[in-house]
Amino acid sequence: xxxxxxxxxxxxxxxxxxxxxxxxxxxxxxxxxxxxxxxxxxxxxxxxxxxxxxxxxxxxxxxxxxxxxxxxxxxxxxxxxxxxxxxxxxxxxxxxxxxxxxxxxxxxxxxxxxxxxxxxxxxxxxxxxxxxxxxxxxxxxxxxxxxxxxxxxxxxxxxxxxxxxxxxxxxxxxxxxxxxxxxxxxxxxxxxxxxxxxxxxxxxxxxxxxxxxxxxxxxxxxxxxxxxxxxxxxxxxxxxxxxxxxxxxxxxxxxxxxxxxxxxxxxxxxxxxxxxxxxxxxxxxxxxxxxxxxxxxxxxxxxxxxxxxxxxxxxxxxxxxxxxxxxxxxxxxxxxxxxxxxxxxxxxxxxxxxxxxxxxxxxxxxxxxxxxxxxxxxxxxxxxxxxxxxxxxxxxxxxxxxxxxxxxxxxxxxxxxxxxxxxxxxxxxxxxxxxxxxxxxxxxxxxxxxxxxxxxxxxxxxxxxxxxxxxxxxxxxxxxxxxxxxxxxxxxxxxxxxxxxxxxxxxxxxxxxxxxxxxxxxxxxxxxxxxxxxxxxxxxxxxxxxxxxxxxxxxxxxxxxxxxxxxxxxxxxxxxxxxxxxxxxxxxxxxxxxxxxxxxxxxxxxxxxxxxxxxxxxxxxxxxxxxxxxxxxxxxxxxxxxxxxxxxxxxxxxxxxxxxxxxxxxxxxxxxxxxxxxxxxxxxxxxxxxxxxxxxxxxxxxxxxxxxxxxxxxxxxxxxxxxxxxxxxxxxxxxxxxxxxxxxxxxxxxxxxxxxxxxxxxxxxxxxxxxxxxxxxxxxxxxxxxxxxxxxxxxxxxxxxxxxxxxxxxxxxxxxxxxxxxxxxxxxxxxxxxxxxxxxxxxxxxxxxxxxxxxxx
Numbered sequence: 001x002x003x004x005x006x007x008x009x010x011x012x013x014x015x016x017x018x019x020x021x022x023x024x025x026x027x028x029x030x031x032x033x034x035x036x037x038x039x040x041x042x043x044x045x046x047x048x049x050x051x052x053x054x055x056x057x058x059x060x061x062x063x064x065x066x067x068x069x070x071x072x073x074x075x076x077x078x079x080x081x082x083x084x085x086x087x088x089x090x091x092x093x094x095x096x097x098x099x100x101x102x103x104x105x106x107x108x109x110x111x112x113x114x115x116x117x118x119x120x121x122x123x124x125x126x127x128x129x130x131x132x133x134x135x136x137x138x139x140x141x142x143x144x145x146x147x148x149x150x151x152x153x154x155x156x157x158x159x160x161x162x163x164x165x166x167x168x169x170x171x172x173x174x175x176x177x178x179x180x181x182x183x184x185x186x187x188x189x190x191x192x193x194x195x196x197x198x199x200x201x202x203x204x205x206x207x208x209x210x211x212x213x214x215x216x217x218x219x220x221x222x223x224x225x226x227x228x229x230x231x232x233x234x235x236x237x238x239x240x241x242x243x244x245x246x247x248x249x250x251x252x253x254x255x256x257x258x259x260x261x262x263x264x265x266x267x268x269x270x271x272x273x274x275x276x277x278x279x280x281x282x283x284x285x286x287x288x289x290x291x292x293x294x295x296x297x298x299x300x301x302x303x304x305x306x307x308x309x310x311x312x313x314x315x316x317x318x319x320x321x322x323x324x325x326x327x328x329x330x331x332x333x334x335x336x337x338x339x340x341x342x343x344x345x346x347x348x349x350x351x352x353x354x355x356x357x358x359x360x361x362x363x364x365x366x367x368x369x370x371x372x373x374x375x376x377x378x379x380x381x382x383x384x385x386x387x388x389x390x391x392x393x394x395x396x397x398x399x400x401x402x403x404x405x406x407x408x409x410x411x412x413x414x415x416x417x418x419x420x421x422x423x424x425x426x427x428x429x430x431x432x433x434x435x436x437x438x439x440x441x442x443x444x445x446x447x448x449x450x451x452x453x454x455x456x457x458x459x460x461x462x463x464x465x466x467x468x469x470x471x472x473x474x475x476x477x478x479x480x481x482x483x484x485x486x487x488x489x490x491x492x493x494x495x496x497x498x499x500x501x502x503x504x505x506x507x508x509x510x511x512x513x514x515x516x517x518x519x520x521x522x523x524x525x526x527x528x529x530x531x532x533x534x535x536x537x538x539x540x541x542x543x544x545x546x547x548x549x550x551x552x553x554x555x556x557x558x559x560x561x562x563x564x565x566x567x568x569x570x571x572x573x574x575x576x577x578x579x580x581x582x583x584x585x586x587x588x589x590x591x592x593x594x595x596x597x598x599x600x601x602x603x604x605x606x607x608x609x610x611x612x613x614x615x616x617x618x619x620x621x622x623x624x625x626x627x628x629x630x631x632x633x634x635x636x637x638x639x640x641x642x643x644x645x646x647x648x649x650x651x652x653x654x655x656x657x658x659x660x661x662x663x664x665x666x667x668x669x670x671x672x673x674x675x676x677x678x679x680x681x682x683x684x685x686x687x688x689x690x691x692x693x694x695x696x697x698x699x700x701x702x703x704x705x706x707x708x709x710x711x712x713x714x715x716x717x718x719x720x721x722x723x724x725x726x727x728x729x730x731x732x733x734x735x736x737x738x739x740x741x742x743x744x745x746x747x748x749x750x751x752x753x754x755x756x757x758x759x760x761x762x763x764x765x766x767x768x769x770x771x772x773x774x775x776x777x778x779x780x781x782x783x784x785x786x787x788x789x790x791x792x793x794x795x796x797x798x799x800x801x802x803x804x805x806x807x808x809x810x811x812x813x814x815x816x817x818x819x820x821x822x823x824x825x826x827x828x829x830x831x832x833x834x835x836x837x838x839x840x841x842x843x844x845x846x847x848x849x850x851x852x853x854x855x856x857x
Contacts, residue, residue: 058183061190062159067199069093071322071663072215073309075302078503078658079678081331084294084302088319091211092218094225096198099213102230102272104197106237107204109265112151120152120188121181149180151200154240156183158203206236207243208290220248220287230276231283234262248287256285298334300509300519301327305657313660313668322663326679328503328656328671333496336788337506341492341757344781345511348759349488351769353425353434357447358390367392367446371406378408383453383480391482393447400438401473405451405482412480414439414451417459417470419484427741427769435465442484451482459483487511491762492778493520494785495639496755497654499646501673504656505753506789507636518762525618525632526760529774530590530720531736531745532629534645534708537587537595539602539610542704546601548584548711548829549816549837552594555579559596559624568625570596573737582816584829587711588719590735592628599627613699615641615651629736638747639756642733645712646749648705652696659683703806703832709798710830716748720775724748727786729795735774740767744777750786750795757781805833817841 071091075084108115114122149157157180187196202212210216216236217225228236238258239246248255260281267277294302305327309318317323361367370392383389391407393414402415420435422442436442443449459481460471474481488511496506509519518524540546554577559568572592586594599607608620611631616638621631636654644651658679660668672679674688700708712732715721720735724746733748742764747756757778760768768777801808810826812819818840819826831837 058179058186061183061186062199064191064195064198067093067202068663069203070320073318073321073323073325075305075325075327077298077327077329077331077334078505078676079331081297082293083297083327083329083331084299084305086306086318087209089211090209090215090219091202092214093202093212094214096194096201098226099198099201100226100228100233103213103225103228103233103237104201105269105271106234106262106266107151107197107201107240109269109271110234110237110262111154111240113265113269115151116193118150118152120150120156120184122150122153150184152187152196153180153184155196155200155203156180156187158199159183159187204240205243206239207247208249219290222288222291229280229283230263230272231259231280234266234280235259235285238262248285249289252285252287259285295514297331298329298338298507299513299517300521301329301334301504301507301656303513303517304507304509304519304522308657309660323668324661324665325657326659326661328498328501328505328658329507330503330505330789333506333785333789337494337496337508337785340781340785340788341494341508342511343784344757344759344777345488345490345492346485347780348490348768348772348777349486350421351431351772352427352489353429354422354442354484355425355486355489357443357449359448360444361392361446361448363446367394370448374406374408378410381408383407383410383412385453385455387453388485389451389453389482390448391451393443393445393449396439396443396445400440401470403439403443405449407451407453407480407482410480412451412453412482413475414443414449414482414484415459415470415474417462417465417467417474418454418482419443420465420467420470422484427767430771431769432464450485450487452485454481454483456481489761489765490759490768491516491520491524492760492781493524493635493758494755494781495521495635496753496785496789497639497643498673498752499643499749499754500752501676502652502655502671503658503673503676504636504654506785507656516762520758520762521635523634524758524762525634526743526758527629527631527738528633528638528745528747529629529736529738529743530592530595531638531734531747531756531774532631532633533587533590533595533627534712534734535611535614535616535641536599536602536607536627537583537711538614538645538700538704538708539607540583540598541707542700543606543610544601545832545835546583546598547831547835547837548582548707549811549831550583551580551816552583552586552597553579554581554586554591554593557593557596568623570625570628580814582811582813584711584714584827585813587734588714590715590720596624596627599624613651614644629738635756635758638745639754642747642749642756643754644699645705645708645732646751646754647696648702648709649698649700650696650702650705651699652694659687701832703804706798706801706804706806707830707832712748713798720773721746721748721779723775723779724783726783727790729786729790730797731786731795732798733782735779737773737775741769741772741777742767744768744772744774746774746779746782748782750790751798752793752795753786753789755782755786755789757785801830807831807833807836809836811837812841815841 069091070089071093072085072087074082077083205211206216208219210219213236214225217223217228220236221228221232235248235255238261245251246255246258263277263281266272267274305325306318309325361370389407391405393403394406395404397403402413405412405414416439419439419442423434423436456474459474491510493510494508497503498505507521509521510516556577557570570592573590577593581591581594604622607626608622611620616633618631618633620626640654643654655671658672659670662668670683670687672683672687674684674691676684709732712734715734716724716731721733724731724733729750731748731750733746736745743758743760745758749755759777808828808830810819810821811829813825813827816837818837
């Protein structure tokens with residue numbers, strides 16, 4: 001038996017596999033070491049494996065000089081006024097050097113104070129977020145999933161969103177967090193810290209459509225990012241964590257607390273002084289509503305531009321590629337157009353009559369509740385002259401000479417002189433003879449109505465509603481005065497073209513884009529009435545060699561349609577017939593029968609081809625009613641055709657987009673006119689040279705074009721376009737009124753500007769009114785616009801005729817024969833050489849035709 005005291009720990013028995021007896025602690029330490037080594041190895045293998053598994057398919061690291069994220073497409077007027085923006089993400093990329101250092105520090109202090117020390121990943125934060133996310137998914141932990149991202153990881157997330165889409169790249173899963181961490185690590189290896197900040201600060205979502213710090217500076221403060229104060233910077237820097245929760249618009253107190261946190265972090269990190277901290281912390285949270293330039297400036301025009309860009313470049317390009325679109329719109333003319341359409345429609349609508357109040361508050365309790373809400377809504381806001389308000393009628397004078405109204409906290413007066421127009425709707429009544437004599441005929445106590453705040457002078461200067469006694473009843477001062485208004489039921493369109501630059505310089509498609517986006521300038525096909533007659537007479541001048549002195553018989557005519565078994569008997573507006581008339585007289589006085597007979601002489605098919613050749617894109621009715629404008633046209637097409645008249649028969653395209661650039665400033669298209677003072681010189685030179693190779697098409701001889709303009713000049717000087725003389729500049733044009741006054745037009749031009757105005761109802765519920773002609777309804781809109789559009793811009797007469805093959809003669813307006821200058825009934829007319837009349841009016845003092853022609857030429 002072996003001696004138990006003998007130590008066998010080093011004997012051969014150990015080698016034979018007989019383990020010695022050891023201390024239990026040593027054995028445990030040995031086991032732990034082995035397991036630790038195995039665990040570390042397994043961990044490393046797991047990390048390596050996870051890296052390769054989860055990195056599969058990760059997007060490439062973006063090169064800073066090839067960083068092209070979705071950015072805003074901007075639409076500008078020709079004179080560089082921002083008119084609209086289109087985007088999926090409202091982002092404007094700015095160089096890192098343009099971002100203030102304090103703003104960078106604010107983001108680092110609030111979001112990632114160890115940014116310049118880590119390698120892209122907050123290991124503890126990411127591990128904690130992943131584990132808690134897993135436990136939450138397994139139902140072993142309450143609460144939501146948790147983040148834990150550095151600025152680099154947030155930048156990595158933005159890269160993933162761009163490559164994989166928002167849903168996949170923001171999924172609350174461990175896989176997404178691991179892929180994000182791997183990509184962040186790669187970003188740190190490939191880019192400098194400043195480059196990562198550049199990507200982050202131009203990508204981060206900061207609420208209210210703001211992506212990146214430049215967009216946020218504009219959206220919240222209407223500033224460039226370089227001009228932000230410390231308080232404004234720290235408010236923006238506090239938004240990434242929860243843009244909605246800290247929205248300065250929706251939760252200003254929460255935004256202020258978050259700003260204080262960011263300022264505190266900057267102070268702790270030594271980025272700002274205590275004095276700077278206290279000053280910025282004391283700033284009130286004052287932000288501004290995001291400017292909606294699209295709706296506030298020229299929505300119909302900009303929407304037409306949007307449609308055109310989408311049609312030719314595609315919607316993704318518009319919304320992501322940051323185009324710069326320079327339109328042909330003149331901002332001042334556009335404002336004038338919109339004001340003129342609004343004022344004109346208001347006037348037309350009032351002549352239709354009063355359609356009643358917005359609503360009626362029949363009880364005292366209802367009125368009190370309405371007034372209380374209105375007071376709360378307006379607060380201490382003062383009334384602004386000429387602005388529209390909603391008010392309630394609180395009292396009516398016993399004699400009906402006026403009424404008291406309440407507009408929010410303001411008491412005011414609605415005198416009879418401010419609402420004499422408010423008769424009941426009756427298209428057959430004559431407006432000036434139908435004015436009401438008592439406010440009781442239009443409103444009652446409790447009526448909620450639309451009111452315009454005015455001063456006394458505006459009421460007493462209103463010629464249409466003027467009444468000396470009523471004017472004397474209006475108090476001089478101390479009382480807030482109002483005029484009764486209503487939302488127009490009629491609609492209007494205005495198209496204005498610079499014919500020589502080929503620019504659509506202004507365009508309005510309706511009364512209110514927000515109420516109805518239908519663009520009547522481009523989409524409403526309406527009957528042009530007599531504004532189509534120049535098409536008829538130009539065809540006769542060009543194709544039949546008719547002249548201003550051609551005699552047409554104004555006598556009854558009946559046209560039979562054997563296909564439809566109907567007959568049509570046109571009549572003049574005056575319902576009278578005068579016998580022989582000259583072509584000039586027929587057009588100047590807008591006579592119907594001569595136009596129909598001229599149309600017949602040209603031929604239906606020839607007229608259809610001629611209308612298309614002049615630029616109308618809609619088909620012409622293949623019957624004689626087309627002579628009087630029964631075939632519908634678009635206002636834009638009609639204006640383009642009149643621009644051809646203005647250019648004496650040279651047809652050219654009209655542009656509403658002057659230039660398009662991509663995000664790098666490269667020109668995609670350019671239609672700049674050489675004399676466009678707003679365009680850069682290099683654009684004017686390049687595009688002006690290109691225009692030399694686009695001379696357009698001479699669709700009628702220059703002589704015909706000049707004679708037609710001379711005829712239309714007569715319409716303004718002697719005919720239905722007479723009120724256009726108030727412009728004080730030479731103008732030529734034509735009115736147009738359809739049967740029953742459903743459409744009213746005025747299409748006219750000066751040497752440098754062509755404008756068409758249309759007024760009518762979208763669905764024609766009833767006529768505009770028996771007396772609402774083109775000269776009464778549409779011409780005032782044209783006139784008010786043209787006065788502002790051409791203010792300070794002289795317009796020459798239409799007389800470069802000497803270089804053309806033209807002769808001018810004095811013609812007897814009754815016979816069409818040559819007359820003497822100064823003779824009774826003689827008028828100056830132009831003729832293409834060879835078409836002038838040879839016979840003179842018998843007169844002992846008559847100058848010989850040949851002799852006079854030599855002097856006239």
